[in-house]
Amino acid sequence: MANQPATTFRIARAGPASLAAAALGALVLAILAALPAFAGRELIQNLIFVFDMLALAQCWNLLAGQAGLISVGQQAFVGLGGYLLFALTIMAGLDPLLAIPLAGGVCAALAFPAALIVFRLRGAYFAIGTWVVAEVCRLVLAQVKQLGGGTGTSLPPAVTSGVIGIEGIKTLFDVRTPAARDILSYWVALALMAASFALVYAIQRSRRGLALGAIRDSEAAAASLGVDIASVKLSVYVATAAMTGMIGALIYLQKARISPDAAFSVLDWTAYVIFIVVIGGIGTIEGPIVGTLVFTLMQHYLADFGAAYLILLGTLGILIMLFAPRGIWGFVVERYDFTLFPTRRRLFVEQRREGENRRIP
Amino acid sequence: MPEPLLEVHGLDAFYGDFQALFGVSMRVATGAIVAVIGANGAGKSTLLKSIAGLMDAQAEAIRFDGVAIGGGPAYRTVARGIALVPEGRRLFPSLTVEENLLIGGHGRKVAGPWSLERVYGLFPVLKQRRASAATTLSGGQQQMAAIGRALMSNPRLLLCDEISLGLAPIVIADIYASLAHIKAEGTSVILVEQDIVQAMKASDRVYCFQEGRLSLSGRPQDLTRDAIHRAYFGG
Amino acid sequence: MTGWLDAVIQGILLGGLYALFAAGLSLIFGVMRLVNLAHGDLIVLAAFVILTLATWLGLDPFVAALLAIPIMFVVGFALQHVLLNRTLGRDLLPPLLVTFGLSIIIQNGLLQLFSADSERLRAGSIETASIALGGGIAAGVVPLLTLLSAIAVIVILNLVFYRTPLGRAFRATSDDLEIAQLMGIEVGRIYAVAMGLALVVVTVAALYLGMRANFDPTIGPARLLYAFEAVIIGGLGSFWGTLAGGIVLGLAQTIGARIDPEWQILAGHLAFLVVLVLRPRGLFPRAVD
Numbered sequence: 112m113a114n115q116p117a118t119t120f121r122i123a124r125a126g127p128a129s130l131a132a133a134a135l136g137a138l139v140l141a142i143l144a145a146l147p148a149f150a151g152r153e154l155i156q157n158l159i160f161v162f163d164m165l166a167l168a169q170c171w172n173l174l175a176g177q178a179g180l181i182s183v184g185q186q187a188f189v190g191l192g193g194y195l196l197f198a199l200t201i202m203a204g205l206d207p208l209l210a211i212p213l214a215g216g217v218c219a220a221l222a223f224p225a226a227l228i229v230f231r232l233r234g235a236y237f238a239i240g241t242w243v244v245a246e247v248c249r250l251v252l253a254q255v256k257q258l259g260g261g262t263g264t265s266l267p268p269a270v271t272s273g274v275i276g277i278e279g280i281k282t283l284f285d286v287r288t289p290a291a292r293d294i295l296s297y298w299v300a301l302a303l304m305a306a307s308f309a310l311v312y313a314i315q316r317s318r319r320g321l322a323l324g325a326i327r328d329s330e331a332a333a334a335s336l337g338v339d340i341a342s343v344k345l346s347v348y349v350a351t352a353a354m355t356g357m358i359g360a361l362i363y364l365q366k367a368r369i370s371p372d373a374a375f376s377v378l379d380w381t382a383y384v385i386f387i388v389v390i391g392g393i394g395t396i397e398g399p400i401v402g403t404l405v406f407t408l409m410q411h412y413l414a415d416f417g418a419a420y421l422i423l424l425g426t427l428g429i430l431i432m433l434f435a436p437r438g439i440w441g442f443v444v445e446r447y448d449f450t451l452f453p454t455r456r457r458l459f460v461e462q463r464r465e466g467e468n469r470r471i472p
Numbered sequence: 473m474p475e476p477l478l479e480v481h482g483l484d485a486f487y488g489d490f491q492a493l494f495g496v497s498m499r500v501a502t503g504a505i506v507a508v509i510g511a512n513g514a515g516k517s518t519l520l521k522s523i524a525g526l527m528d529a530q531a532e533a534i535r536f537d538g539v540a541i542g543g544g545p546a547y548r549t550v551a552r553g554i555a556l557v558p559e560g561r562r563l564f565p566s567l568t569v570e571e572n573l574l575i576g577g578h579g580r581k582v583a584g585p586w587s588l589e590r591v592y593g594l595f596p597v598l599k600q601r602r603a604s605a606a607t608t609l610s611g612g613q614q615q616m617a618a619i620g621r622a623l624m625s626n627p628r629l630l631l632c633d634e635i636s637l638g639l640a641p642i643v644i645a646d647i648y649a650s651l652a653h654i655k656a657e658g659t660s661v662i663l664v665e666q667d668i669v670q671a672m673k674a675s676d677r678v679y680c681f682q683e684g685r686l687s688l689s690g691r692p693q694d695l696t697r698d699a700i701h702r703a704y705f706g707g
Numbered sequence: 708m709t710g711w712l713d714a715v716i717q718g719i720l721l722g723g724l725y726a727l728f729a730a731g732l733s734l735i736f737g738v739m740r741l742v743n744l745a746h747g748d749l750i751v752l753a754a755f756v757i758l759t760l761a762t763w764l765g766l767d768p769f770v771a772a773l774l775a776i777p778i779m780f781v782v783g784f785a786l787q788h789v790l791l792n793r794t795l796g797r798d799l800l801p802p803l804l805v806t807f808g809l810s811i812i813i814q815n816g817l818l819q820l821f822s823a824d825s826e827r828l829r830a831g832s833i834e835t836a837s838i839a840l841g842g843g844i845a846a847g848v849v850p851l852l853t854l855l856s857a858i859a860v861i862v863i864l865n866l867v868f869y870r871t872p873l874g875r876a877f878r879a880t881s882d883d884l885e886i887a888q889l890m891g892i893e894v895g896r897i898y899a900v901a902m903g904l905a906l907v908v909v910t911v912a913a914l915y916l917g918m919r920a921n922f923d924p925t926i927g928p929a930r931l932l933y934a935f936e937a938v939i940i941g942g943l944g945s946f947w948g949t950l951a952g953g954i955v956l957g958l959a960q961t962i963g964a965r966i967d968p969e970w971q972i973l974a975g976h977l978a979f980l981v982v983l984v985l986r987p988r989g990l991f992p993r994a995v996d
């Protein structure tokens with residue numbers, strides 16, 4: 112019986128802090144929504160980027176931090192979302208605001224066949240499998256001549272300025288078309304960012320969330336709780352694909368120009384995102400916020416250093432992983448026993464197995 | 473009293489927050505066979521793993537040949553002269569029988585009585601099966617291979633964890649007969665055994681464990697059935 | 708018809724290169740279950756080491772590669788000892804993310820040092836030499852050498868794994884880490900030696916990578932994917948399976964390219980996906996993991 116893992120469970124519930132956090136969250140959201148009335152165009156543009164990255168980070172955090180699905184291929188869905196936006200607007204003549212959720216839906220649908228493939232690979236091989244799938248998407252879209260093939264294409268001005276609501280924003284805020292476009296993108300980005308939080312929060316609070324916590328800590332323990340691991344993982348994979356696809360669509364609506372290499376860039380849409388989550392604190396809702404702040408500042412002040420900047424990011428990521436694997440937020444929580452969004456039921460599986468006595472000197 | 477080969481003193485052991493051993497003390501003299509008995513979960517295997525350096529422990533809690541060795545590292549254990557025959561045998565499945573034996577001698581630092589030929593002499597069936605994968609052996613043969621693997625390092629202290637578990641009586645008799653040869657080479661043995669009668673017969677001294685604590689010790693002939701029963705099951 | 712036959716022959720030869728990429732990855736996974744996301748970048752790094760030695764010392768790439776081998780062994784040993792051993796354990800995330808970070812560091816480090824320009828290992832007349840196989844088909848000498856080297860590397864790796872005490876220790880450690888330590892095996896060292904050995908194989912791969920085509924600091928990740936695909940197609944746990952996987956991948960690429968030159972890479976990936984769906988344990992499975 113020596114190999115029997117000794118497992119103990121502890122379930123924590125929400126304190127008053129979480130109610131306060133919900134109120135705070137609503138307030139912040141309201142302020143952010145009203146911001147275009149006061150803020151300049153540059154701030155709005157920067158915030159779009161911040162929201163996009165934060166939403167992507169929250170999705171990756173859900174995948175890797177909660178479901179243990181370590182993907183290095185999320186750029187597949189960013190790129191697909193972007194290309195779907197272009198296809199649906201240019202080829203099918205849809206309004207971009209309609210095309211974004213549609214792109215999310217199609218990404219969710221495409222996530223099923225993708226899952227059929229990558230879920231055959233376990234653990235670390237899953238990661239590389241997702242990367243291959245992203246490469247396949249990039250190479251296939253480079254063959255689609257209607258969307259510019261390998262060099263890519265631009266959104267015609269008629270599409271970008273013809274979005275429903277632009278005219279209303281122009282009169283409401285008394286701005287010109289480009290600024291109105293930014294404000295619209297800003298609101299969509301804000302909505303997607305909020306939705307990504309809601310998704311994580313809802314999943315964590317649901318029964319599936321309980322299951323997820325269990326999966327992250329120990330698949331064996333989860334299985335012994337009667338959790339259908341495969342279906343939980345699949346639903347998380349599909350849900351994040353949909354979110355990621357919508358974010359991708361928005362990103363490329365804003366950029367108005369797409370190419371396979373940029374849309375499926377592992378650096379832009381996965382490496383940065385992983386960095387954000389790791390720096391901030393993987394597996395927590397708050398971590399990506401902290402990580403996005405740090406990343407945005409670094410991006411702002413250091414991105415001009417190019418390769419040296421990326422070396423710094425890589426080194427920092429490795430150091431955090433080695434010496435503070437729960438990131439900045441994890442450190443804060445450990446130090447002050449404090450969380451902003453305690454999900455109502457949280458399962459702590461505390462498990463020690465023989466393996467942990469492994470010492471590799 | 474001469475300095476014992478192994479001295480355990482106030483040993484605690486933990487699996488995470490769970491404490492498996494509480495202040496255990498015992499001594500093993502050179503050339504002695506010491507039996508450790510106790511119910512399931514009493515901490516017998518944990519004791520052997522601690523001596524083998526697989527568990528965290530205070531260095532001073534375990535002294536072997538005058539040197540404090542508690543807490544490992546495990547890879548030094550064999551060079552110090554301690555070998556473990558682990559619970560469940562745990563032969564290396566992707567190695568042949570002979571490779572399993574040879575790897576037992578991987579960390580050998582001292583010359584001694586045991587060599588491949590002598591192990592084959594002790595367990596001739598292993599020689600016949602030398603090129604087979606370890607997984608294809610019967611339970612008894614696997615146990616022999618596990619003992620042979622441990623002997624290949626020429627240990628001064630051999631730790632045997634439930635070497636009769638799940639084996640037929642004739643096979644058990646064979647294996648216990650081999651212990652006599654091992655002892656005859658001057659090797660000390662700690663024998664973890666569920667079968668009390670077997671343990672009493674084979675040993676010079678018995679230690680009984682109960683829920684991580686030492687509950688009884690003494691020479692087999694001095695212990696009454698009643699005392700053992702109480703030490704084993706509690707109450 | 709000769710066009711297709713030519714594609715098949717070139718595909719088999721290309722498979723040798725992919726098997727070389729894959730052998731190191733397979734070795735590391737076999738010994739320590741580590742999936743090294745920086746593997747492709749390490750190949751490119753080795754190519755730059757060979758290039759630097761060849762240029763500085765005015766050497767032939769083959770000689771430069773011989774000098775690079777001990778250097779890369781030390782790099783691998785140190786990398787494992789100092790960094791990667793700290794990441795191993797029950798949790799998958801640290802080794803994956805640390806090697807991912809490493810991949811970015813190596814890529815950008817090389818960009819800093821060597822710029823984004825394409826480079827090539829110049830080996831003189833051997834580069835263009837070829838052997839006529841009749842029927843208008845010829846096999847390049849360098850591609851032939853690549854395949855032969857892949858076979859030699861696999862033979863040697865098999866000898867090391869199945870005929871030496873070191874290989875015994877590799878297999879024992881991979882089987883049962885805890886008991887292996889009780890055999891006197893210092894696991895951290897064994898892992899470091901394995902990584903050193905993997906980078907020796909990587910250096911051989913880099914030699915042919917650099918002689919057959921242009922390379923630049925950014926091409927590492929694609930090599931990682933080819934290596935990974937060859938390993939999975941072949942089936943985990945056997946070096947010969949890895950060679951077969953490399954050849955299947957090479958064939959898919961050259962045949963795809965024969966249909967449309969733009970489909971070369973895509974065809975390779977698709978072949979991998981098809982194998983994964985139909986035979987998830989690869990074509991020649993061996994290991995039970």
Ligand SMILES: Nc1ncnc2c1ncn2[C@@H]1O[C@H](COP(=O)(O)OP(=O)(O)OP(=O)(O)O)[C@@H](O)[C@H]1O
Pocket residue numbers: 112113114115116117463464465487490492510511512513514515516517518519559
């Ligand atoms: N790897 C482990 N992780 C957590 N707890 C463990 C582990 N191994 C053993 N334990 C616990 O430690 C206690 C002592 O276990 P140990 O294996 O030493 O008992 P034992 O006397 O050898 O029992 P058995 O006769 O079943 O082999 C038990 O309560 C057991 O559940």
Ligand SMILES: [Mg+2]
Pocket residue numbers: 113516517518559633
């Ligand atoms: Mg036991």
